[in-house]
Amino acid sequence: MDGTRRTPGRGRLAPAAALAVALIASAGCEGDVGLSEASSTPKQPGSGDGKRARSDLSELRVASEGRGTGYARDEFGTRWKDTDHNGCDQRNDVLARDLQDVEKKGKCVVLAGVLHDPYSGKTITFAKKDAAEVQIDHVYPLALAWRMGASRWSEDQRERFANDHANLLAVWGVPNRQKSDSGPGEWKPQKDFQCAYAVKYIAVAKKYSLPVTDPDHDALQTFLGRC
Template identity: 40%
Template sequence: MRNTRWSRLVAALSTTAVLVLGAGCSETGLPVLDPTTTAGASAPAEPGSVADPTPASVTRARTALDGLTVKSIPGKDSSYERDAFGDSWSDAATGVQFARNGCDTRNDILRRDAVPGTIRTKNGTSGCKVTAGTWVSQYDGARYTNKSKIQIDHIVPLARAWASGAKRWSAARRLAFANDPDNLLAVDGSSNQSKSDKGPSAWRPPKAYQCGYAVRYIGAVSKYQLPITKSDKSALTSMLDGCRT
């Protein structure tokens, strides 16, 4: 009987190990998640698209928002440097779609967020470098076919993350954050420049896109256990209240 119980225990542990390895773990201590199924944002309707939030994802965002630490965060921290988050757009994106695929994160996100079927790359459809495509910016709703008009936004800006506590993270954790698909979105350059390093209380996209922005922002700060300010929490609550669910 003892041997039988031991065999069952080993089998159960083996199954658990397979599940954990399937999800993946990085040296940052954060789970390596498939970016299409994270708690913060809803799964895209089809590969390569960024879907609007579902009622379930909005509910999860409300719960996560209630659990966030609220504290004062400096508007600017003079010690911040972009290099503290590692090389820009290294091949550090995680998740089933991106992990160790040999492509830099910028091109990964350009491919993910493009209108399905519109992407062209340097080597046909399988290469890393995206040369053309069509994007609908989640910050202004406009359709773009000129890649030079598209920028990759850190939904939670790096400078704001730094001031919120990322300055005390390991270099590996900061690199993971800077290249995390859950915190990245292909948007129009004009909106990205306007947003800059601002948080939700200082910048919002047009009303039609505030729900998605709020859900993604909450998902990112919750995943990395970053605090938010009282005014940011108020702004995020207001945006969630405007979700059409």
């Protein structure tokens, strides 16, 4: 998620976040439209991926968060720019990659599909008319990256980061809003996805030479224990 800097007391759930948790807990109840229990758990990385991630985590620099002064989404360039030059914007690329039973208009535009949400474990029916139900998350959030050093990057590098498929994931809007600009030390996905989440997060941090905080490092180490 793009994220914005939150107010002090980040460890406590604000009313909106508390509501999001309640929605997640109740999403499988009878009467909900377009939601059901996931029919399968997210695919786990191979044992080699977990081993590589542990090694990479040990080499990541640990640092404190900066203040985040000056952050704005526009600092990360064009939203969903076609950086891989395949003729489709990054949002539709990721939807086509992460959804099942995809229906398209033409080559690129995803009209419908089914998402087995990795963050909550729910199955979400996606339709373009209700596009906010499925959002594209930045696994390593943009606002957090800004606080951890991206504020000193060139505009081109920030744009590449914001549109890099490796850092993008189609997810249900509810947990994505709950996650906001949090790192793994403050927010975590369902247990079945924690290994894959850690592998992905660490790979992005390594690729862009981004440090992690002490709490994020400890959480990632814990998540890798589930690999």
